[in-house]
Amino acid sequence: xxxxxxxxxxxxxxxxxxxxxxxxxxxxxxxxxxxxxxxxxxxxxxxxxxxxxxxxxxxxxxxxxxxxxxxxxxxxxxxxxxxxxxxx
Amino acid sequence: xxxxxxxxxxxxxxxxxxxxxxxxxxxxxxxxxxxxxxxxxxxxxxxxxxxxxxxxxxxxxxxxxxxxxxxxxxxxxxxxxxxxxxxxxxxxxxxxxxxxxxx
Numbered sequence: 001x002x003x004x005x006x007x008x009x010x011x012x013x014x015x016x017x018x019x020x021x022x023x024x025x026x027x028x029x030x031x032x033x034x035x036x037x038x039x040x041x042x043x044x045x046x047x048x049x050x051x052x053x054x055x056x057x058x059x060x061x062x063x064x065x066x067x068x069x070x071x072x073x074x075x076x077x078x079x080x081x082x083x084x085x086x087x088x
Numbered sequence: 089x090x091x092x093x094x095x096x097x098x099x100x101x102x103x104x105x106x107x108x109x110x111x112x113x114x115x116x117x118x119x120x121x122x123x124x125x126x127x128x129x130x131x132x133x134x135x136x137x138x139x140x141x142x143x144x145x146x147x148x149x150x151x152x153x154x155x156x157x158x159x160x161x162x163x164x165x166x167x168x169x170x171x172x173x174x175x176x177x178x179x180x181x182x183x184x185x186x187x188x189x190x191x
Contacts, residue, residue: 041155042142045167046165050141051163054132055131067163070105075158075159075161075166075187076105076107077159078107078142079174080139080154081110081154084130085123
């Protein structure tokens with residue numbers, strides 16, 4: 001009786017391993033996969049760009065700039081960069 | 089930023105204002121602008137609120153991703169360039185010129 005319990009347990013373990021192992025391997029392959037694609041942006045073409053108020057220093061004063069001040073007047077390129085004194 | 093400066097005349101002729109944005113202080117940005125000869129404003133998003141609002145804050149670097157947004161006069165986004173693609177502004181310049189011609 002005890003022996004049968006043991007072999008049943010073994011059977012369950014083998015079955016579980018057979019199900020889980022290929023999944024784990026598949027995940028590993030995915031992670032290693034090719035070059036990571038750049039993550040998509042949350043703002044898409046056609047969305048309204050969120051308004052903001054930011055400052056810049058013109059050499060003597062801090063000047064305020066908002067996105068809404070250009071509404072109906074000109075297009076705006078917002079060029080986000082990582083840090084000052086870096087390329088790009 | 090230098091690449092936008094080189095195309096600034098074309099962009100201005102197409103009714104387009106260029107604004108750089110980073111999470112540096114206004115004073116660091118001014119020094120950077122002077123060093124590389126940029127004449128358009130480099131805005132300081134000190135604290136990163138706007139960077140987060142635009143969904144491009146990178147936790148790992150505590151900074152923004154390199155992204156260009158072209159925003160039309162109606163406030164809607166016309167073009168986006170992400171990461172490496174964002175270094176060459178040609179797509180943005182072309183889009184502005186197309187808009188100018190189509191008016």
